[in-house]
Amino acid sequence: MRGIGRRRACVDAGNTAAGLPSKARTRRRLLDHFERSASAAGFRLDGDQQEAVRLLANAGASLTAGTALALPGRRRGLYLWGPVGRGKSWLAREFFEALDLPEKKRWHFHDLFRQLHAHRRDAQDPAARPPGTSAVDMAIATLLKDCSLLVVDEFHVHDPGDGQLLARLLREIHRRGITLVATSNYPPERLMPSENFHSLFEPTIALIHSTMHVASIAGPMDYRTLSAGRPSGQKNDGGARPKRFSDGAMVLAPEGPNDTRIAEAGLAWPTAAEARELRPGSQPLPALRCTADEAWFDFQDLCEGPTAASDYLTLLPHSAHWVISGVPRRGDISMNGWQRLSNIVDILYDADVPLTLICAEPLDLGPSASPSAVDVSRIASRLRTLGSVGVGG
Numbered sequence: 001m002r003g004i005g006r007r008r009a010c011v012d013a014g015n016t017a018a019g020l021p022s023k024a025r026t027r028r029r030l031l032d033h034f035e036r037s038a039s040a041a042g043f044r045l046d047g048d049q050q051e052a053v054r055l056l057a058n059a060g061a062s063l064t065a066g067t068a069l070a071l072p073g074r075r076r077g078l079y080l081w082g083p084v085g086r087g088k089s090w091l092a093r094e095f096f097e098a099l100d101l102p103e104k105k106r107w108h109f110h111d112l113f114r115q116l117h118a119h120r121r122d123a124q125d126p127a128a129r130p131p132g133t134s135a136v137d138m139a140i141a142t143l144l145k146d147c148s149l150l151v152v153d154e155f156h157v158h159d160p161g162d163g164q165l166l167a168r169l170l171r172e173i174h175r176r177g178i179t180l181v182a183t184s185n186y187p188p189e190r191l192m193p194s195e196n197f198h199s200l201f202e203p204t205i206a207l208i209h210s211t212m213h214v215a216s217i218a219g220p221m222d223y224r225t226l227s228a229g230r231p232s233g234q235k236n237d238g239g240a241r242p243k244r245f246s247d248g249a250m251v252l253a254p255e256g257p258n259d260t261r262i263a264e265a266g267l268a269w270p271t272a273a274e275a276r277e278l279r280p281g282s283q284p285l286p287a288l289r290c291t292a293d294e295a296w297f298d299f300q301d302l303c304e305g306p307t308a309a310s311d312y313l314t315l316l317p318h319s320a321h322w323v324i325s326g327v328p329r330r331g332d333i334s335m336n337g338w339q340r341l342s343n344i345v346d347i348l349y350d351a352d353v354p355l356t357l358i359c360a361e362p363l364d365l366g367p368s369a370s371p372s373a374v375d376v377s378r379i380a381s382r383l384r385t386l387g388s389v390g391v392g393g
Contacts, residue, residue, distance in 0.1 A: 026100075027061035033098040034091075041090075046219035049087055052080055055215060056095045056181070063101055063149060063179060077173075077180035077212035079155070081187050084381040085222035088183035089153045095181065096151045106151040108350045110309040110343060113162060115143055116169070117310060136165065140172050147178055154346055155184040156375070158339065160197040167204040174211045185378050188214060222381065243320060248354035250383065252362060252390035256325075261390040265356065267323065270296050280311035288325070295319035299326040303333070303340040312347050322348060325358040330365075342379045349382045357383070362391055 034053045038045050045053060055071060055078055062069045069076055080088045096106045107115065119139035123129055129138055144150070150173065157163050173180050184191075188208045192201035208214070253259035257269040270289040278285045283306050289296040295315060302324060322344070333341070348355045357363065365380035 023061040023065045023067070026064050027057045030057040030060050030095070030098055034094055037094050043221075043223060046221065048082070048215075048217045048219045049091065052078075052091050052215055052217055055213065056091065059179060059181075060095060060099045060101075064099065069179060071213045073213065075211055075213045076177060077182070079182050079184065079188065079208060079212040079214045080217050081184040081214065082217035082219075083222075084185060084378040086217045086219055087223050088217050090223070091217070092151050092153060092181055092183050096149075099149070101149055103146050103148040104151070105147050105149070107153070108346070109152055109154045109156060110347055111313060112143075112152055113165070114310045114313045116140070116165060119143060136168060140169055143169075144172060144176060144178060149179045149181070152180065152182045153350070155182040155191075156186055157192050157201070158194065160192070160194070160200065163192050163197065163201045163204070167201070167207075170204060170207055170211075174207065180212060182212070185375070187216075243354050244352050245349045245354055245382070246385040246387070248321070248356045249387040249389050250363065250391050251356060251358045251388075252360075253358050254360045256360070259390075262358070265389040267356065267358075269325075278315065280314040281308065283307070283311075285311065289323075290319060292319060294321045294323060296323040296325065299324050299328065299337075299341075302344070303337045307340060309343045309347065312344050316347060316351055316353065319353075321354045321356070323356045323358065327357050327359040327363060329361050330363060339375070342375050345379050345382050355386065357386075 031053060034045065034057075038049075059069050059071055059078060068074065071078060080091060082088060092106075096104060116139050119142045120135045123135040123138035123142075129135070157166055170180075186193075188205045191205060192198050249265050251261055251265045251267075253261045262269055274289040276287045276290050278287050278290060285297075285305070285307060286301045287295060287297055295318070324341075324344075330338070345355065363383070365376070365383060367376065
């Protein structure tokens with residue numbers, strides 16, 4: 001804590017020497033930024049968003065001044081949760097981009113864990129670590145190095161192993177006095193929904209409540225219907241524009257490779273000669289096609305096989321469009337299969353990479369009574385931004 005105090009003193013001295021704006025001016029600038037950004041995206045802030053903006057502006061003003069955060073209960077973090085499409089990620093992104101703070105980091109939850117696992121692998125050699133430290137300790141230290149603000153989108157946890165790692169990360173964030181801003185579709189009480197493992201995660205839920213101000217963002221409007229914060233791409237001087245997630249499609253093709261709707265969707269079914277075996281991680285992953293333009297997978301290989309979010313993140317930069325064929329009825333998809341599909345949709349949506357799903361029957365995106373019901377709502381909201389070929393309604 002003495003080191004943190006010295007860091008704040010240095011920040012205060014730097015602010016004074018550089019003549020940076022006062023806390024009040026920084027707060028006003030952040031408030032104005034949110035209003036302008038919302039207007040540019042075609043909507044007005046609702047009541048819940050306005051309260052979140054007020055909290056974020058107060059936190060941002062305190063962070064840049066190096067003073068104690070002005071959050072309720074003197075907490076150092078903010079946990080924004082609510083239904084899909086209420087602008088939580090937009091709020092976090094705008095806050096991060098507008099804040100003039102060099103020691104800041106922002107990750108999607110999947111990428112955060114990819115970084116943690118990669119750093120842990122790099123620290124496996126005990127001889128390369130300080131005495132008394134583990135590979136996990138080193139991974140967390142590397143991740144949080146030179147960080148005073150950490151923003152994490154789509155905060156959730158299902159796997160008990162990830163839950164243990166997350167608990168250690170949150171404890172270290174608190175110990176270092178780092179400000180954490182997280183967005184989630186879950187209230188803290190619904191993290192780790194498995195009845196078998198939820199009780200093990202309850203101390204971490206208590207830590208979230210004691211160190212973060214929890215705010216609900218649950219206004220009546222689903223802003224994704226307005227493309228809030230995701231304005232349509234404009235053509236450039238060459239007449240083209242970057243492809244976006246919403247340029248993908250849901251394709252109903254009950255006749256498989258011979259279905260005329262495949263061509264209607266602008267696709268050509270892969271030939272046997274195009275099949276490849278990829279190794280994004282420790283396990284091989286069959287691909288029907290993998291080029292710079294397109295990565296094409298069968299659903300069973302990609303979602304029902306032993307793949308992980310880290311595999312999708314590794315493959316992400318190599319293809320401009322993902323296609324998944326052989327998508328079965330939702331009732332025939334295992335819980336793990338649906339979770340993997342959810343991870344893929346989240347990752348591609350966050351990176352704005354087009355996704356096309358080819359189904360023999362329409363994919364049911366209705367509500368579910370399963371423990372993953374909130375995930376279903378979020379994924380359904382994202383998939384409904386896709387175009388459709390041969391899908392009625």
